Structures are given as C-alpha cells and as structure tokens.
Amino acid sequence: MSDFEQPVLSVSLLNKQYGNGCASCRSSRRDRLIKNYCPVCGTVYACRDITFEVHAGEILGVVGESGSGKSTLMQCLYFDQDVSGGGAYISAYKNGQANIFAESSQQKRYIRNHIMGKVYQNPVMGLKMDFTAIGNIAEKLIAAGNRNVGRMEARGMGLLEHVNIPVYRAKEVPKNFSGGMRQRVQIAKALSNNPPLLLLDEVTTGLDLPVQASVLDLIKKIQRERDISVVVVSHDLGVIRMLADRTVVMLDGRIIEQGLTDQILEDPQHNYTQHLVQALLG
Amino acid sequence: MKINYNFAFFDEGSKREIRRATLKAIAIPGYQVPFASREMPIARGWGTGGLQLTLSLIGKEDVLKVIDQGSDESVNAVNIKKLVKATTGITITGITTEATIIQSRHRIPETPLKEGQILVLQVPLPEPLRYYEPSEYETKKLHAEKEYSGAWLMLFEQIMNYGHMSTGADHPVMVHDRYVMAPSPIPRFDNPKMNCAKALILLGAGREKKIYAVPPYTRVRSLDFEDFLFEAESFQGKSCRQCGATGVYLDEILDDATGKTFYQCNDTGFCMQRLNGKPC
Numbered sequence: 001m002s003d004f005e006q007p008v009l010s011v012s013l014l015n016k017q018y019g020n021g022c023a024s025c026r027s028s029r030r031d032r033l034i035k036n037y038c039p040v041c042g043t044v045y046a047c048r049d050i051t052f053e054v055h056a057g058e059i060l061g062v063v064g065e066s067g068s069g070k071s072t073l074m075q076c077l078y079f080d081q082d083v084s085g086g087g088a089y090i091s092a093y094k095n096g097q098a099n100i101f102a103e104s105s106q107q108k109r110y111i112r113n114h115i116m117g118k119v120y121q122n123p124v125m126g127l128k129m130d131f132t133a134i135g136n137i138a139e140k141l142i143a144a145g146n147r148n149v150g151r152m153e154a155r156g157m158g159l160l161e162h163v164n165i166p167v168y169r170a171k172e173v174p175k176n177f178s179g180g181m182r183q184r185v186q187i188a189k190a191l192s193n194n195p196p197l198l199l200l201d202e203v204t205t206g207l208d209l210p211v212q213a214s215v216l217d218l219i220k221k222i223q224r225e226r227d228i229s230v231v232v233v234s235h236d237l238g239v240i241r242m243l244a245d246r247t248v249v250m251l252d253g254r255i256i257e258q259g260l261t262d263q264i265l266e267d268p269q270h271n272y273t274q275h276l277v278q279a280l281l282g
Numbered sequence: 283m284k285i286n287y288n289f290a291f292f293d294e295g296s297k298r299e300i301r302r303a304t305l306k307a308i309a310i311p312g313y314q315v316p317f318a319s320r321e322m323p324i325a326r327g328w329g330t331g332g333l334q335l336t337l338s339l340i341g342k343e344d345v346l347k348v349i350d351q352g353s354d355e356s357v358n359a360v361n362i363k364k365l366v367k368a369t370t371g372i373t374i375t376g377i378t379t380e381a382t383i384i385q386s387r388h389r390i391p392e393t394p395l396k397e398g399q400i401l402v403l404q405v406p407l408p409e410p411l412r413y414y415e416p417s418e419y420e421t422k423k424l425h426a427e428k429e430y431s432g433a434w435l436m437l438f439e440q441i442m443n444y445g446h447m448s449t450g451a452d453h454p455v456m457v458h459d460r461y462v463m464a465p466s467p468i469p470r471f472d473n474p475k476m477n478c479a480k481a482l483i484l485l486g487a488g489r490e491k492k493i494y495a496v497p498p499y500t501r502v503r504s505l506d507f508e509d510f511l512f513e514a515e516s517f518q519g520k521s522c523r524q525c526g527a528t529g530v531y532l533d534e535i536l537d538d539a540t541g542k543t544f545y546q547c548n549d550t551g552f553c554m555q556r557l558n559g560k561p562c
Binding site for chain 2: 105
C-alpha cells in the first residue's frame with residue numbers, strides 16, 4: 001500500500017467495556033445482553049469491535065443515539081480512557097505501524113500534543129477555565145516544546161483571530177466567554193500544533209441555532225483550508241449531513257452501518273438508521 | 283511535672299524513618315518523597331516539615347542556626363530554637379559559618395554555604411504544578427513523565443498578564459535536568475544560590491508530608507523562556523542603611539513620619555556580623 005493510500009487513522013476491533021464480564025455475557029453476548037448491558041454481571045459493553053478508517057482530508061461522521069458509545073469511542077481515541085481491546089494506527093505516528101493504544105503514557109501524550117486535537121462537548125473538559133484564552137492555546141504549544149513567548153503569542157493570536165475571537169479578549173479567561181466562544185477557543189487550541197487529525201465530540205450540542213451554524217461553518221472552513229482529517233461525533237444527523245463525507249452509524253456500542261453520507265441518508269439499510277433519517281426529514 | 287523527652291524529641295524509630303526518606307530524596311534530586319509527617323508541638327504550617335528534618339538529623343556535636351524570613355529573632359525562629367535546645371542541649375548560633383545545620387523559613391543566608399553544612403528549608407506547598415493541576419494523582423504522573431508544560435504555562439500566564447515573570451517567590455526550578463521543584467517560597471534572588479551549592483539542601487513540608495532535596499554540587503536552573511530570561515530581583519544602587527551592604531537581598535522599609543524609603547539587610551545575622559566588624 002503506498003503512503004498516498006494509507007488512511008490517516010485506522011481503527012481495528014476496538015473494544016471498551018465497563019466491568020469484567022461473566023461466563024454468560026462472554027460466551028453469548030448477543031443473545032443475552034439487554035442492548036449492551038449484561039443483566040447477570042452488570043458489565044456494559046460501550047464499544048464492541050469498532051472498525052473504521054479515516055482518509056486524508058476526509059470528514060468522518062459518527063452518529064447514534066445517546067448511550068450508543070460514540071463519545072466513549074472518542075475518549076478512547078484521545079486516550080481519555082483505556083481501551084479493553086483492539087488497536088488504532090495513525091499514519092503520522094511511526095508510519096502507521098504502531099498500535100497507539102499499546103504505547104507508553106509518555107508516547108500517548110506526545111500523540112495528543114502533536115498529532116491529534118480534540119474539541120470536547122463540554123469546554124470545561126478541554127479548556128483550563130482559569131487560564132487566559134491565549135494561555136490555553138500556549139499550553140499545547142509549550143507541551144510540543146515551544147519556549148519562545150513571542151512566537152507562541154503570535155501563533156495564539158493568529159489562531160484566535162481565525163476562529164473569530166476578538167484579539168482584545170485573548171487575555172481573558174474562558175469562563176467569561178459564551179458557550180460558542182468557548183467552543184471556538186477549543187477549536188483554536190486543538191489546531192495549535194497543526195495536527196493531521198481532529199476529533200470533534202458533539203461540538204454544537206447545547207448551543208443555540210445561529211451559534212451552531214457559525215461553529216459548523218468554521219469547522220468546514222478550517223478543514224478545507226488545512227486539508228486535515230476530522231472525526232465528528234453527533235447525535236444530530238443534521239450536523240453530520242452538513243459536515244461529513246462518510247458516516248458511521250452506532251447503536252448499542254456497535255457499528256451497524258457505514259458508508260457515504262449521501263448514501264446513508266438516501267438509502268439507509270438498517271432499521272435504526274431508517275428511523276433516524278425519517279426523524280431528520282420529519 | 284517535667285517530661286524527659288528522648289534526644290531531639292522524637293523516638294529513634296521516627297528519626298530513622300525520616301532519615302530514610304531523606305536519603306531517598308538525596309538520591310533522587312528534586313523528587314518529592316512522601317513521609318509519615320509526625321504530630322509536632324507546633325502547628326502545621328509553622329515549620330513542622332523543616333523541624334522534623336532538623337530533629338532527625340541533629341547530633342550532639344551539631345550547631346544550629348534558625349532563620350525566619352531572614353530574621354534570627356522572630357517568634358517562629360525563637361520558638362523552634364527553644365524546642366531544639368530543650369530537647370537536645372546543643373549549641374545554637376546566629377552565625378552562618380559556625381552552624382552545621384541551618385533551618386530556614388524562606389531565605390538562603392547571604393553568607394555562602396560551605397561543604398559539610400546542611401540547609402533545611404521549610405516548605406508550605408511542595409508541588410510546583412499544584413495551581414495547574416489540583417489532583418495529586420495527576421501531578422505524580424506528570425512528574426514521572428517529565429511533563430512540565432504546566433510550570434511553563436504558569437509563567438507564560440504571568441507574562442501575558444503583567445508583561446514579565448512576576449513570581450515574587452517560589453519561582454520553579456529544574457533540578458539536575460530532571461525534576462521541576464518548588465524551591466520553597468525563597469525569593470527569586472536566592473534561586474541562583476541553589477545552583478551547585480556546596481551545602482546539602484533539604485526541603486521539608488510537614489503539612490503536605492513531603493521531603494525533597496538538592497544534594498551538593500547539583501545543577502539547579504530557574505525556569506524561563508528563550509525571550510524572557512530568568513532575572514533575580516535587582517537592588518542596584520541601593521544599600522543597607524545599617525551595615526552598608528550592597529548586592530544582598532534588602533527589605534524595603536517605609537518611614538510613615540517622613541515618607542522616606544529605607545533599605546536594610548533582610549538577613550539579620552549577616553547584617554549583625556558586618557556591624558560587629560566580623561567576617562561573614
């Protein structure tokens with residue numbers, strides 16, 4: 001396979017479970033589980049055998065109802081949680097030959113700081129609310145080894161301007177910002193080290209419609225300009241329709257359907273996807 | 283009723299346990315070693331960490347000097363000296379060069395320390411990353427991975443807010459190119475004195491239950507940026523009004539009656555020595 005064809009991110013049989021499992025759910029999970037929950041031992045199978053690829057310059061949408069495992073998937077990919085099994089490979093890290101989940105904690109930190117950026121649903125998770133907006137961006141730059149204040153300040157100001165945060169507010173703390181502004185600061189922070197891969201977890205949830213639209217426009221603009229790969233998680237098929245080239249549909253911790261977004265929207269195969277599309281179209 | 287305490291207040295087992303933690307701290311410069319901080323006859327936050335180090339190390343031949351923010355005769359210093367004297371009977375001195383153990387709150391003496399001396403610093407907050415990361419569990423991991431962006435970020439924030447690094451005291455240092463350490467709240471002026479110091483420097487935090495150390499001749503570098511270098515406080519053009527010393531850490535004293543500002547040595551022992559015409 002040539003470098004050109006190599007996916008930016010390749011996830012293979014990723015599993016995440018809460019609980020140790022029991023003989024009942026390990027032997028015949030599918031029959032005895034209630035959704036993704038084992039009634040015998042209480043184990044929750046949040047992600048089960050998740051496999052997908054993200055290619056260069058592509059936006060992959062992950063859609064599903066609440067509790068389907070989308071956010072857990074993102075947390076696993078960004079090392080916020082340890083996986084229970086499976087692997088993920090990033091072309092920008094060791095030429096895609098190393099399972100990033102098996103790397104040391106130090107290497108995972110390196111990947112977070114250099115290769116991936118993440119925007120959390122809740123800005124409190126992604127930002128230090130008591131540090132200035134520009135300080136938040138500098139945090140990633142410092143973690144990547146920058147020790148020049150002038151250069152970091154210039155870079156931070158440029159990024160904040162790019163996400164429409166007025167420069168005169170750069171030295172304010174994000175807790176003084178509105179929800180939309182906080183998300184934009186998170187986006188600027190996630191982009192600070194020019195990562196080839198961006199993870200967006202429900203970035204527009206909780207925002208009002210005009211702000212949602214502006215954040216989505218911004219993400220599209222940035223993705224086009226920088227040609228980065230994006231994984232965007234949302235329970236809102238409208239967001240996925242607007243952003244994603246390809247879409248993965250999750251239910252009860254499993255991928256039930258994946259394909260081009262247009263194809264998913266126009267010709268959904270799975271019952272659940274059909275319901276989801278019907279709800280979107282009203 | 284007079285209670286006959288064991289030599290140096292503690293039982294021998296306690297002293298041995300504290301010394302074991304101290305040895306580990308010396309073996310891993312800048313690393314915070316947890317220890318079982320004892321109940322002391324002074325309140326936590328009043329130098330219990332330093333005092334435990336001093337009491338665990340002191341021998342019958344030792345000579346002790348105690349400094350409290352530069353002063354040998356403040357309430358805290360006097361009480362600590364009284365306790366040590368009462369439970370050991372050793373000699374107490376105000377002269378830095380005579381002391382074998384110097385317990386200090388927030389200052390390193392002006393007189394250069396020499397080989398064989400031990401400087402014990404009292405530490406209120408040993409964790410240099412605490413304002414960045416509140417969880418002890420997380421800061422332990424950050425130290426283990428040598429991930430000190432948080433320490434630099436706090437300095438970056440100061441530059442963004444005030445245009446310069448504004449740490450009045452406790453400016454973080456990198457010890458032996460491995461661990462970032464809070465040098466107890468000594469003024470920035472004293473940071474360079476830690477670099478390759480001839481004496482052993484021990485730091486004890488009683489409330490936080492940590493001991494850490496800078497062994498003699500260890501590299502200690504204050505954190506800074508390429509374009510914002512570390513600078514100690516400058517007292518250029520100023521001198522002590524009592525002994526005339528220059529190039530030392532000076533207290534600024536405002537005379538309410540005249541509105542005039544005076545400067546005098548913060549290290550009272552050093553100043554006294556100069557006033558008495560004796561070598562410091």
